[in-house]
């Protein structure tokens with residue numbers, strides 16, 4: 675259970691989308707400092723915000739962030755990428771990039787920050803997955819989020835001895851650039867960010883951030899044919 679007031683947090687991909695909403699939510703709840711990253715330098719001059727460049731595909735870039743943010747107590751692995759394409763005919767490089775950003779990126783961040791979280795009392799690691807971790811039909815993106823879910827669950831075990839709370843987050847569509855081309859009902863980034871921080875502060879290990887995600891998780895024991903993107907409505 676980690677209350678964010680007075681804490682130091684890191685939000686990867688905090689310049690825009692859900693990451694920006696997480697930064698806003700953390701500031702509203704009294705975080706002492708939040709490191710917010712983007713792939714290029716940018717300015718956020720609100721008190722308590724420290725911007726930093728981060729490319730999660732680069733171990734050197736992740737190491738530089740860890741050096742800068744050595745006082746971090748809560749790390750949000752939010753940065754992610756969606757390059758939609760079928761598995762059979764899509765560009766293999768795009769599939770590789772999605773795994774590198776969505777799976778190995780958060781793992782690089784977790785490896786770099788684990789000793790920092792340990793030194794600062796345990797803290798928390800929050801990893802962003804998707805309802806598509808569980809649903810077929812979004813090609814390599816869903817596959818990467820399924821892998822990310824598994825990574826998070828094993829990290830929870832590996833980080834337990836140092837008392838780090840590990841939170842896996844699953845959500846349906848959120849109204850950000852990532853899904854601007856998708857014509858479906860979407861949650862606002864602000865409401866999802868609030869649910870994530872609520873779960874963190876309540877000591878949860880998993881956040882199911884909306885109703886569709888709750889329904890899909892409940893359907894996991896049912897027929898696999900129903901675990902499809904289109905069946906999720």
Ligand SMILES: NC(=O)c1ccc[n+]([C@@H]2O[C@H](COP(=O)([O-])OP(=O)(O)OC[C@H]3O[C@@H](n4cnc5c(N)ncnc54)[C@H](OP(=O)(O)O)[C@@H]3O)[C@@H](O)[C@H]2O)c1
Nearest residue numbers: 687691692712713729730752753754804847848850851852
């Ligand atoms: N939107 C949805 O419907 C939805 C649903 C469920 C889960 N999610 C997940 O929620 C997270 C946030 O998504 P979003 O909707 O806010 O997406 P978004 O609007 O496309 O923003 C993506 C963020 O990730 C950062 N990023 C992308 N590639 C990166 C890289 N290689 N290195 C470092 N940072 C990188 C971007 O930074 P720059 O500013 O530098 O581009 C940006 O801040 C992702 O993990 C996504 O998979 C999204």
